[in-house]
Amino acid sequence: MTFFTHFGRYLLMLKGMFTRPENLKMYWKEFMHQCNDIGIGSLGIVSIISVFIGAVSAVQTSYQLVSPLIAPETIAQIVRDTVILEFAPTLVCIVLAGVIGSKIASELGNMRVSEQIDALEIMGINTKAYLILPKITAALLTIPLLVIISMVLGIWGGRLAGAASGILSADTFDRGLLLKFIPYNVTFALIKSYTFAFIISSIPAYYGYYVKGGALEIGRSSTKSVVVSCIMLLFADYVLTQMLLTH
Amino acid sequence: MIEFKNIKKSFDEKVVLDDVSHVMETGKCNLIIGTSGSGKTVLQKCLVGLFEPDSGEILYDGISFTEMDDDGRKALRQQIGMLFQGSALFDSMTVEQNVMFPLDMFAKMSSSEKLKRVNEVLDRVNLEGANKKFPAEISGGMKKRVGIARAIVLNPKYLFCDEPNSGLDPQTSMVIDKLILEITKEFNMTTVINTHDMNSVMEIGENILYMFEGHKEWTGNNEEIIFSKNEKLNQFIFASKFLQDAKDMRMLEAKGIIADDRNMEDMLNNGEEIK
Numbered sequence: 329m330t331f332f333t334h335f336g337r338y339l340l341m342l343k344g345m346f347t348r349p350e351n352l353k354m355y356w357k358e359f360m361h362q363c364n365d366i367g368i369g370s371l372g373i374v375s376i377i378s379v380f381i382g383a384v385s386a387v388q389t390s391y392q393l394v395s396p397l398i399a400p401e402t403i404a405q406i407v408r409d410t411v412i413l414e415f416a417p418t419l420v421c422i423v424l425a426g427v428i429g430s431k432i433a434s435e436l437g438n439m440r441v442s443e444q445i446d447a448l449e450i451m452g453i454n455t456k457a458y459l460i461l462p463k464i465t466a467a468l469l470t471i472p473l474l475v476i477i478s479m480v481l482g483i484w485g486g487r488l489a490g491a492a493s494g495i496l497s498a499d500t501f502d503r504g505l506l507l508k509f510i511p512y513n514v515t516f517a518l519i520k521s522y523t524f525a526f527i528i529s530s531i532p533a534y535y536g537y538y539v540k541g542g543a544l545e546i547g548r549s550s551t552k553s554v555v556v557s558c559i560m561l562l563f564a565d566y567v568l569t570q571m572l573l574t575h
Numbered sequence: 576m577i578e579f580k581n582i583k584k585s586f587d588e589k590v591v592l593d594d595v596s597h598v599m600e601t602g603k604c605n606l607i608i609g610t611s612g613s614g615k616t617v618l619q620k621c622l623v624g625l626f627e628p629d630s631g632e633i634l635y636d637g638i639s640f641t642e643m644d645d646d647g648r649k650a651l652r653q654q655i656g657m658l659f660q661g662s663a664l665f666d667s668m669t670v671e672q673n674v675m676f677p678l679d680m681f682a683k684m685s686s687s688e689k690l691k692r693v694n695e696v697l698d699r700v701n702l703e704g705a706n707k708k709f710p711a712e713i714s715g716g717m718k719k720r721v722g723i724a725r726a727i728v729l730n731p732k733y734l735f736c737d738e739p740n741s742g743l744d745p746q747t748s749m750v751i752d753k754l755i756l757e758i759t760k761e762f763n764m765t766t767v768i769n770t771h772d773m774n775s776v777m778e779i780g781e782n783i784l785y786m787f788e789g790h791k792e793w794t795g796n797n798e799e800i801i802f803s804k805n806e807k808l809n810q811f812i813f814a815s816k817f818l819q820d821a822k823d824m825r826m827l828e829a830k831g832i833i834a835d836d837r838n839m840e841d842m843l844n845n846g847e848e849i850k
Contacts, residue, residue: 347645350649350680350681351679351680351681353679354679354680438666442661442663442666443659443660443661443663444663444664444665444666446625446657446659446663447657447659447663449624449625449652450623450625450652450655450656450657450735451652451653451676451677451680451681452648452649452650452651452652452653452681453680454649
C-alpha cells in the first residue's frame, strides 16, 4: 500500500470516531480505563527516566562547563531548560511511544484477529468511536500531565545529582533555576506534548485496528507502529521547534 | 426471515460469491455448508454487514438491509446475535461481564435487572456458577456457550453462528447443536449457521444451502440430503467410507430392506436375527 492509501485510511479512521455514542456511560468508563492504563500505568517508567535524565544532564553539563568564568548557577539553568524544552516532552514521549504505542497496537490487533471487533460491530457499536477515541482522548489528557511530572522530576534529579556529586549545592541550584526563567518554554513543551500524545496514540491505533492475519502480524504491526510514531514524533518536534522557537 | 437475492462479491479479481440467492426461514436452523473457500463465511459476513456485497439485495423480514443507512443498521444489529468461530469473548472481562456487555450498552435496566437477565441466560446455556471466571479459565465448549449466552441476551430475532462446533469434541458439539436448535425454537429466531460438521447437518439441518465455488449448488433439508443425486454434494457430505456406509444404511432403511434403529434394538433384545 502506498503512503497516500495509508494516510487516507488513517484520516477516514479519525473521521469515523466522531459519531453519537451508543451509551455515554460506557464510553466514559472506557475513557477512565484508558486514563488509568496510559497515565497511571506509565507513571513508574516516566518517573524513573525523568530523574535519571535530569541527573545525567546536570553531571554532563558541569563536565562541559569547566571555565571559572561561568557561574555554577548556569548548570541549573541549562538543566532546567533542556529538561523543559526537550527531555521531558520529546524523550519521555519517545519512551511512551514504545510503552503505550505497542500496547495500543497489540491490544487492537488482538481484538481484530480474535474477531472481538467484529463482535462489537455486530452488536451495533461504532468500534472506532468506542475503542479508538477513548484511547486518543485519554492520551491527550494524561500525557501532558506525565510531561509536567517529568519536568519536575527531571529538574529534581539534576538538583539531587548536583548536590550528591558536589558539583553545586542545592541552594545554588535553586538560585539558578529562577534565573532568566521563560514561562513560554513550558507552554511550548505542553504544545509539543499534546501533539506527541496525538501521534503516539492515533498511529498505533491505526496499525492495530487494521491488522490482518495472526499473531505474527500483530507483532509486526506493533513494531511498525512504534517506528512510524517515533519518526513522526521527531518530525513534528522539528517542525514545532522551527515554528514556535525561531524568530 | 432473511432473504438474499443475487449476491455477488469479489476480492480484487477473485469472485467469491456469484449470484447467490436463498431464503433463511424463521424458527428454523438454516445451515450454510460447503468446502473451505466456497464462500460460506463471506456470505455470512455479507448478511450481517461486515462485508458489503458488490451487488444484490439482503432483506430482513422484507426490509432491505443493503439500502439501510448507518442508523438503521445500528438499530437492526441490536436484533442480531452472533456466535463467532473463536467465540470472540472479551479477554479482560469475566463471563458475567461478557454477557452483560450488550445489556450495559443498550438496555435501559437497573443493575439488579441486568444481573438477573445474565443469570437467566447463563442458566439457559447450562453455565450457572461460571459468572466470575475469565475466558482463559474455561474450556472451548464453555466459551461457545458463553458466546451463545452473549448473543441471545438481548433477545435477538436473528442468530448467526460461524462454525459453532469447530475445535470441539463430538459430544460437546452435539450439546451445542442441541442448544442452538432449542433456542431457535424457544425464541422463534431465524438462525443461520455456517458449518462443516456433518453431524450438525444431519441433526439440525432444517434448511440447508450448499455452496460450491461461490455459487448455490443445492438446497434442501437433512432428510433430502441423504437422497440427493447431486454429485458435488455427495462428494462433500459423504467424503469418508463411514459416512458413505451410514448413507447406504439410511437408503436401505428407507426402502424397507432393513429395520430402523429402534426396531433393530427391539430385534436384538428379542434375540431376532437382523437381515
